[in-house]
Amino acid sequence: MKTGIIGLGLIGGSMALALRNIPNNKIYGNDKYNFEKALSLGLISDKLTDEIIPEMDLIILATPVNTLPQLALNILDKIKPETLVFDVGSTKHKLAKAIENHTNRHNFVLAHPIAGTEYSGPEAAFPGLFTRKMNIVCDTEKTKPEILQKALKIFDTLQMKTIEMNSNEHDRHIAYVSHLSHISSFMLGKTVLDLEKDEKNIFRMAGSGFASTVRLAKSSPATWTPIFLENKEPILQALDEYLDNLNDFKAMLYRENHQKIKETLTQINYIGKIIDDIS
């Protein structure tokens, strides 16, 4: 089996490490910026050149989400009839739209492994990144059944729990449970950094709670800027609701409405039950 991976950062690099355990699987890779580093780290065996793309049995697209539509079209032009191509991007709708009329659309699986850390690049890759993580596959009725089965078998090998979803629905929901968390964390980081310019040593007062809340503010701008832009509309909606809730809280605090604040926080505590199951 020959696997080609385009984009060798945290996600693509971890895919390379996890999939080389499949017997007789040779991993080829390419990355505009990280190829040499990925090769020297041993993530891949060889370079995925344009010439050998038609030889691949599996191609994984792991570049920033804004580059995926054009890249997917280019790759679908070159593959064998039985080749599986899947992406691992955090937004799905625009990519789905871009490839919908391609002759080889049925060779493609839109996938989103809910896996990542706040670190990026080939150095951050590790083989267990996907173990027991959720994986969302979208619009699967547009993939050939035998190709979809091949994909599901690979996701099983990675020990992911795969669920299906419409690509629009995916983008709307992921805006809330992933993209909004990143924005809230980045802007919290900014708020405290802005203050720190004048008030040296404020960070000496920060504890583990602050560190946890602001952890995602370490995430890669090269990855996240395109995600925010690609999923603009759902994110703007989620952000408006978040702003409404913050403004409501501000009003309660301004009016010193002890009872209302306590009730609100108590209702939110319910999320503890849910996140204990996730993390």
Next chain:
Amino acid sequence: MKTGIIGLGLIGGSMALALRNIPNNKIYGNDKYNFEKALSLGLISDKLTDEIIPEMDLIILATPVNTLPQLALNILDKIKPETLVFDVGSTKHKLAKAIENHTNRHNFVLAHPIAGTEYSGPEAAFPGLFTRKMNIVCDTEKTKPEILQKALKIFDTLQMKTIEMNSNEHDRHIAYVSHLSHISSFMLGKTVLDLEKDEKNIFRMAGSGFASTVRLAKSSPATWTPIFLENKEPILQALDEYLDNLNDFKAMLYRENHQKIKETLTQINYIGKIIDDIS
């Protein structure tokens, strides 16, 4: 040595567990709600009744911050001349103000150990909670030198790193690095819970990033409602700056200003260096 602890939740209970290692230290405690549980968990040896308060060498106040001013005044009325009293509250200015004219003000140390978890109550207490954590002591010029030395020795025993600060400055800074994190996390939790009413299973899509950002939304409303109210003005200011940053981000996203978003996120990444030192 006799130590009395009033308030036997996460912080007071952990103080009890950490300080019973001091040789010949008997720990008395009281708590309006948690006394029986704390006794049965073995956090304390005996009940701290009003009658035996004058026998204590050390008294720690670990009740919700809104109850501290009156409690501190009552306790200062009853102590021996060499008794050390300290609180462990997350806000300092109002308490400082309340006790400033008490005859025994110089027996009191305003302390804030930057330690906690998202869990609460005596069951959440553990002896290592304070180990290698920051501890802020305020307005120390108002404490008798020999009492202050006694306090610093106890904080050393707990292996805390103690720094000094003015109580107003403390409240202004802690609004940014602690209280604002809690609000951002609570309101993020609320935003996603509100959506989940209509969209079942959205939490199946949440990953470890969401869990980390929303972790503080599990915090105790009984502890945090009074903290928010006691530190109202500094929090409202921090919240306004956070709202400004979120609105700026929203405008950049609305205008699809790729370059500006990427630059902003890149600048915020600097916080990674800082939080790696904290957590």
